[in-house]
Amino acid sequence: MGNGAKAQQKRERNSKAPPAKGSKSQLKVNEAAKNIVCTTCRQPFMITTRQPALEQHAQNKHSKTLADCFPDFKP
Numbered sequence: 713m714g715n716g717a718k719a720q721q722k723r724e725r726n727s728k729a730p731p732a733k734g735s736k737s738q739l740k741v742n743e744a745a746k747n748i749v750c751t752t753c754r755q756p757f758m759i760t761t762r763q764p765a766l767e768q769h770a771q772n773k774h775s776k777t778l779a780d781c782f783p784d785f786k787p
């Protein structure tokens with residue numbers, strides 16, 4: 713856990729309504745599903761990122777192919 717977890721705790725303490733049980737872990741799952749992550753440098757991309765942009769990242773940053781950096785990406 714890094715700074716993100718601390719900020720999350722702060723927000724929860726400041727908010728008047730208590731967060732729903734399990735909302736935090738659910739958020740984590742949702743975030744993981746939302747993001748495309750480069751397996752080479754761990755840079756996250758929005759799920760809406762287009763294939764050419766990911767291809768460009770793989771080629772320009774790593775001289776690799778889309779499949780090398782984003783094996784889970786399905787066009």
Ligand SMILES: [Zn+2]
Pocket residue numbers: 750751752753754755769770773774781
């Ligand atoms: Zn990368």
